[in-house]
Amino acid sequence: MDEAWDQQMIYAAQTGEGASGGQNLEISFTKGQMAMQPQGNIGLHKKMAKLFHQYKKKGDETIFKKYAVRVTSDHSPNDAKISLTVAEKESSVLFSVENSGLQQVYFTLQNFDFVENIFTIRDCDGNLIRTITDHLLLPGDSYDIKINFTSDHPGFYEQILVFKFKRGYDHPEFFEIMRLLEVEFQIAQSEKDCLHGSEVRKRFQTANRRPFTRGENLATPVVHLKKYPITKNFRENKEIQEILRSNPLNWGNYSRRFHLLLHLEEYKIRKDIHQCSLNKVPLTFYEMDKNMLVVKAEHFLNKSLTVLTGCIVEVTPLKQKMDKVFYKGWVDDVDEEQIYLRIYEDLPEDFQNEVACSLVFLLHRMPLRIQHRAADLVRKHQLRDLVFPTQHSCLAPPIPKLIRTPVLESNPEQCRAVEHILARSAKPAPYLIFGPPGTGKSVTLVEVIKQIVKTQDCNILVCAPSNSVTDHLCKKILEENIVPRQVFRLYSLSYNANKIPESVKEHCSFDGTENYFEIPTKEELMSYKIMVTTLQSAGRLVTAGVPPGYYSYIIVDEAGQAKELECLIPIAGLLKPKTGQVVLAGDPKQLGPVIISTIAERFGLALLCKF
Incomplete structure (x- = not known):
């Protein structure tokens, strides 16, 4: 065995007045001992377990009810012990530290407590973090980190994570939250072994669902979602309005301007929420x-x-x-x-x-954060010709031959719209379908989807601002029996299952017996030809790493009811502008999106509703 494996490691848990009852424990072991077989080296396992069980006597719920701070993981959201079996030399577990209380807290996690070269702290971008010291968590904030596991040696590994917190200034309160991470590393000898390891992980995840959320996300995050925090001293003032007034929207300031507009919206929402x-x-x-x-x-x-x-x-x-x-x-x-x-x-x-x-x-900041990310991805994926289309940027490929249907025979305008959308003649600019209620916008969209499936081998993403509109469109698609087994309705994990239409239940990941939703894996999400979801939930597809260009058509119904950045959630990160066609349908003369901040509304946060 490598000489480095024989170096001595000391793990010391200095607890103070906190979850482990004020006792100081020290566990000594070598890295060679850490690569123990599951049935072997029982003595070391007991040493590791002793410290953990002292913490468990109080339990997470007691700490949460007193301090409103929680540490959850993607593998076991509601359990202090996280166990997983891996078939790869490297793996990671995502942890989220959440402050749900009314007071700010500081937390510390130090890497010198970790088993050297086996477990490391990394941020969500994969960057190594040496230590986290007194990180400020404001009320409602959370902080995500990854604990990475790396080893060339198969075996059973354990690591105790001690999240140390303090609250207050003059007479601070100290408390701890502890997690025990167990990793069983099995080298896959064949493809069958690899599959077995995957099945074990899936069974583990399924067995540890959090019952009260009625859902589980099986899609591993690939595209990071940043916090995009609003600064403490942010205020609505004349200086901000002058900045917006003197710097009209253009490609150079697109992302910065929309970040500022979203912060204005968040500031006003926070004020209104506080008053409630x-x-x-x-x-x-x-x-x-x-x-x-x-x-x-x-x-x-x-x-x-x-x-x-x-x-x-x-x-x-x-x-x-x-x-x-x-x-x-x-x-x-x-x-x-x-x-x-x-x-x-x-x-x-x-x-x-x-x-x-x-x-x-x-405030639940997730919807705002997803819009912030969309503003960043517009720049990253160079979608200038989408958000600022010009006549020169729009090409005109030949019009394809359609399969004649009663809808197309009876309405020449709808027929022309379908022809141009199939030809992707507007790309990289969006193709617009607009008109008052009852003029056949939804019928045209369903006909477009039907013609795409019949004439092209490609995938379609269909979105709308609200669940009600999305469900209505999904029902229309299913009624046409286009590709019934390849239509998937993606819901959020918190959606009220009682509102799912009967015809849609077989086409989503809701299990009525167990009463829970799932966000499927990336591979399963990409197995469907037609994906139907809300604009916000489409952010799940971006986070899961569905590649740009996978969807050749991105269709947004009732786009006039959505903010520009909401419409960009399914586009920025999923669209390949040189090949993909965006279709926006709606009525610009109906009520637009709800904007709380009058300043943000005045300077274009709801820009898309202007068409």
Whole structure:
């Protein structure tokens, strides 16, 4: 064995007042000992387990309820022990540190606690991080890191991760969250062995679903999604307006300008959300679902509720004898009479009757972050001729021969539209289909999809701003029986399964028996000829690494209801402008997207609705 494997490593956990009860433990072992067989070296395994079990006595839920800080992983979101079997020399586990509380916290993770040359800390771009010291997490923030495993030697490896936190300044509180990472490395002797390793990992992931989220993402992240944080001192002021006024939108400032507009929107949304938080309000179970609470909209008198849908919510019952327990969830829906709060965990029967609670709403930044990324990818993939099309940039290939159908025979305008879309005559510019309701826009899109499938060997991505429009379009596609087994409806993991149309249920990844959604693997996502999803959920395809050009046609229905950057989510990162054709359909004279910031709206955040 290599001499380096005999070097001594010391792991010391200095815990202070925290999860492990204030004890100091030291475990000594060599790297040679770390490559133990699963049934061997039981003594070392017990040493590693001792430290971990001391932490487990208190458990994650106690820490989360007190400090509202959680560490989750992509392999085992709700378990302190992460176990996986790998057939490759290198593997990684994604960890997310989330602050869901109302106070900022600092966290530290040091790599000198790690087994040398076996486990390392890396950021989501793969860059090596030597240590993370006192990283600031504001309320509602999260921080993603990867723990990389590397070894040439098959065996069983363990690594304890100690995330150390402090909260407060004059008299700071210290606490810890611990994770035990177990990796069984098996060298694949044949293709069968490789397949077996993959099946073991899949079974492991399936066995560790988080029941209260009703979903699991099996698609490994490939394209990183940055945080795009708004600065602490960001304000709406005359200086920002003057910058926007004196620098009209152009290709040179496209990304920077839209980043600024999104920050203006976020700033205004945060202000409005903060005003919706209430100190005392009665909540009760929703009659159809005991994981959902309802509160009457009348309690939010003179407050805008538009911003609440999708927000994170923290519910704290006011009458509590001992520990201050709160429940976390999100705003599932808002109507004129009630607000519906879906809670992650099981709720006590107390909510059968009204329970007085305080409500704190926090912004869920994921939709904004996905739009920020789209603004970056527009530049990265050089989509200038898409967002600033000119006559010279648009080529005119020969018009293909269509397969005649009753729709085309009865409407010459629709026929011409279908011909030009199939010819991709507008690329790299988008092809526009516009008109008032009832003029046949959706019928034309379905006919386009039918003709593409019959005349070309390519893949189609179909999107819309809302789930209702997306479901309607998906039903129309399925009714035509174009390629029924190759149509997939991609939902978000938090979508209300009761709203899935009956005809669509067989074409999505919802399991009614187990009551959960899945985001399939990249390979499975790419096995479908027609992908149907919302603009936001299309970001999953970008993150999963579906390559640009895989979809020859990207179709957006009701584009007038979406912001420009929302429409770019499925385009920037998936479109190959020299070969792909974008189709935008909608009515520019109907109501456009909802923009909260009047400044952001004035300077073009909803630009696309102008067509």
